[in-house]
Amino acid sequence: MTDPLWQILWHMVPLSLASFGGGPAIIAGLDVMVRQNGWIAPQDFLHLFAISRAAPGPGTTLATLIGWRLAGWTGATLASLAIYLPSSLVCYLVYRATSRHRDRKWHRAMREGLAPVGTGLVISGSIALIQISGNGWAGPAISVGAFLIFQGLPRIPAVLVLMAGGAASLLLAALS
Amino acid sequence: MRDTRTDPAPVPAGALFLTCLKVGSLSFGGGLTGWLHREFVQRRGWVSDDDFSATLAIAQVLPGANVVNLVVCLGEELRGPLGAVACVTGFLLPPVLSVLGLALLFDRLGQFPAVEIAMLGIACAALGMLLQICWLGLRRAKGSPRRLAVIAAVVVGVTVLKLPMILVVLLVAPVSVWLVWRRG
Known part of the structure; x- marks a missing residue:
């Protein structure tokens, strides 16, 4: 097995x-x-x-x-x-x-x-x-941010939010 | 109440396959139930809004991916067993192939740390969609101690006690259904 x-x-x-x-x-x-x-x-x-x-x-x-x-x-x-x-x-x-x-x-x-x-x-x-x-705060922050966007703008294409999540991750990594 | 509903006219299996293929190919980032509603109810009028919602409830309580169950039921409703097979294969073929294509692509690009960081961000943003489902479920449970207790029992069992998920479902689900049944 x-x-x-x-x-x-x-x-x-x-x-x-x-x-x-x-x-x-x-x-x-x-x-x-x-x-x-x-x-x-x-x-x-x-x-x-x-x-x-x-x-x-x-x-x-x-x-x-x-x-x-x-x-x-x-x-x-x-x-x-x-x-x-x-x-x-x-x-x-x-x-x-x-x-x-x-x-x-x-x-x-x-x-x-x-x-x-x-x-x-x-x-x-x-x-x-x-x-x-x-264990950083960037991941949870992106998750909560995406949640708020999905909640506030239900008609937004999900792909846009996912791309923004990727961009935010790169930005946060470059700043820290 | 299948007998009293207006039986929908049978839809050709090929049309079901192509419609599901379209939804399967275009539905980036989730929201698949919305896509299916748009195609089956709004654009083509194959099923009524009420029937769609009732079918969705059944698809959600049964095990398995909700949207996959939903297309199985819609296919059966509109064209019998052949319709169910046409819908589910059309629906799953594009996602399965594209996910493997993306994996091959990202394995090539994986040595660049930037790709890894961006992918982590995408995953975290996608988690936002799950948080939305949590939020909606908790909001529906507001004011119902029964629902809140069931939710808490499942979360404690899986997350805190680290019990196997299947065991938790087998323990909690019958109690939950019984509580609704008893209330009448």
């Missing part, structure tokens, strides 16, 4: 099936997975996280990048399938089976009960990422 391809399947399929809270839960899970197994250095993880956010699409393509680091193109393909296929199958089956019960009490209780669990997972994931983003 030391084959990296097996490692990818063994860890990512359960994560896919347990990732209540969506993308941020997956990212937090990948972070824990990578740290506990010592697969890649925390700094490299953050680097891959940044790449996954700079690309279009869901941030969970971070899983693809981790698979790629571990086992090249095969690893990337396998990791993508392992993270997306199991949860998509479950979602498909549940959606088919329950969409006619949307107004039932148990369906509403399920939706409402799982929502705060998701919020808690997002908060945990954010804390984990803040912890690995270095």
Whole structure:
């Protein structure tokens, strides 16, 4: 079971099936997975996280990048399938089976009960990422600044804010 | 209530694939739910706004990336199993390929410290989007001790006690659903 391809399947399929809270839960899970197994250095993880956010699409393509680091193109393909296929199958089956019960009490209780669990997972994931983003104040300052911009200007293209974050980081590094 | 809803006319799988391919290629920096709403509800009128929101709620409570679940459900709604496959492959192909392309590019440029510093800044700015989700979730929980307690239990379990995330979800989720159920 030391084959990296097996490692990818063994860890990512359960994560896919347990990732209540969506993308941020997956990212937090990948972070824990990578740290506990010592697969890649925390700094490299953050680097891959940044790449996954700079690309279009869901941030969970971070899983693809981790698979790629571990086992090249095969690893990337396998990791993508392992993270997306199991949860998509479950979602498909549940959606088919329950969409006619949307107004039932148990369906509403399920939706409402799982929502705060998701919020808690997002908060945990954010804390984990803040912890690995270095011990200076520049990183958290950029995060909070970006948050305020997203909050105040909801229509601003996200790419602009991300580019500004990169520029701010360079500026702060040059000044210090 | 599938029976009482107006059943949408089936949409060709090719059209679903191309629409999802477009969203997958252009949605830089997140906001994918907004993109999907724009394409499926506003521009093409394939699903109603109400159906979109209900589907989104289901996609969010199930495990897996919310937007990926959302396109699976939309595909099933509009064209059955083939639609679900068309949507999810179209949606994921561009991001997976571009993320690998960027990684190759940055590995070449990685020896320049400036690139490393800029990438860190981008990552921190992206974290701002996660903070926004935290903020919205906490604001929805305001005035609900039940929701706040559930959020706190998850954060303490994962961050302070460092328990496996799966264990925390399995412990907290049933209690949370039961609390809503009991209230009626």
